[in-house]
Amino acid sequence: MRVDLDSKIPNNVGLSDDRKLQRALEAWQPNFINWWMDMGPEGFQMDQIYLRTAVSVDSKGWAHFEHVKMPDYRWGIFLTPNEEEKLINFGDNMGQPAWDKVPGDWRTELRRIIVTQADTEPASVEQQRLLGQCAPSMYDLRNLFQVNVEEGRHLWAMVYLLHKYFGRDGREEGEDLLVRRSGNVDSPRILGAFNEPIADWLSFFCFTYFTDRDGKYQLASLAESGFDPLARSCRFMLTEEAHHMFVGETGVSRVIQRTCELMKEAPGEDVTTRGGIPLDIIQKYVNRWFSVSMDLFGGEDSSNAAAYFAAGLKGRFNETKPGKYADHLALDQVYETQKPKGDGATENVEVPLRRAMNLLLRDEYKVDCQKGVDRWNKVIKRAGINFQIVLPSERFHRNQGMWANQPWDPSGNWIGQEAYDKRIGDWIATEADTQYIASLMKPVYEVGKIAPWIAPPRTGLNGNGFDFEYVKFSDDPYARI
Ligand SMILES: [Fe+2]
Ligand SMILES: [Fe+2]
Secondary structure (H helix, E strand, O other): OOEEEOOOOOOOOOOOHHHHHHHHHHHHHHHHHHHHHHOOOOOOOOEEEEEOOOOOOOOHHOOOOEEEHHHHHHOOOOOOOOOOOOEEEOOOOOOOEOOOOOOOHHHHHHHHHHHHHHHHHHHHHOOOOOOHHHHOOHHHHHHHHHHHHHHHHHHHHHHHHHHHHHHHHHHHHHHHOOOOOOOOOOOOOHHHHHHOOOOHHHHHHHHHHHHHHHHHHHHHHOOOEHHHHHHHHHHHHHHHHHHHHHHHHHHHHHHHHHHHHHHHHHHOOOOHOOOOOOHHHHHHHHHHHHHHHHHHHHOOHHHHHHHHHOOOOOOOOOOOOOOOOOOOOOOOEEEEEEEEOOOOOOOEEEHHHHHHHHHHHHHHEEEEEEEHHHHHHHHHHHOOOOOOOOOOOOOOOOOOOOOOOOOEEEOOOOHHOOOOOOOHHOOOOOOHHHHHHHHHHHOOOOOOOOOOOOOOOOOOOOOOOOOOOOOOOOHHHHOOO
């Protein structure tokens, strides 16, 4: 696969062979940069950040680190290599050749799937745009920007698909992706979690742990798609997503570690008097971000999900991984689950398997979420502190699906609206909690130093120490744009 790094848009998709497409994307590029300057990280566009840039899709391409100004980052279009004679691997079209063009019958659905994925990418950059101003260390500041530029690249990956395969409609969608704004009343981003403010670093770490992980599962199911260009785009995006979740998991873990250290220094004392983040506030943040991320999986019993699977657009997690599934039709099988009947009653139901595809994906997600939580709990246990972080029940604090807007507590018990309203502050951060967290958010921009509410990472990045100069600030005092 030829990698072209020197043209305006770095790519491995042979862009220079398709002049019309190249012109259209080159016309979109300045709009993207305008959006980035407007809605990207505020205050750091002239600084040199130690970033990893994708220069190819092989393992060597991943080792490319250098100091670069974010607006000069080389956002490119990279797909994993084309496999000869790829087939559709599940659903009613199983065994037929994979599509390298949009199948006419599924044009609308595919466009919707791609636009919904694409919309989350710029949304998260918008949500995180002020966090640099209160970064706990240069190392963290750099990680934030790495996540941000890669979300920008994911947007490029999706806009490429829209431009190449959806003609004028696709180009219009490409423009709209730069117009919607996270949290805007008139023109919000498409999905709920991507309109939630990320006001502090504990939220950022929870978001990259829980919400980027939803991204992982959505991308993984699209990486199975019979629409081959989408599958190959998503495969490559998944490799970048892994770093985002690493930032989240280690971030929360370092906060927990610091809290435990402070608790041990002064047993029985309120950890806030020492500037730490209490474990029960961390639990509240986990409750919030886990529940809003669960909402992203869509309805538990979904005809759309069934149709996408039947057509071969969206598979199960690791659908084609050897040994995972013996059967790829998912016919004549059911998924047993429970459903609310009102006033706290529930009933057992059987959802036809294809209609339960969102649930299947969500189950995989939950198991994956739990793994990091277990590792966090080990940090607490090692410190000899009696506390456990727990993922709340799928019923708790939901806004989508069959459990939405009902008074279930984090253990999944029905407690009635009045008790729920009274106790919600025990489970989701109160105004006072978030104000306390906000009071801790003071920037530390000195090499090798760190804010008092979080422990330093065990190692730095790419063989560098924690005391490496991950960000070189511009000398120009007027450059804080
Ligand atoms: Fe992304
Ligand atoms: Fe991400």
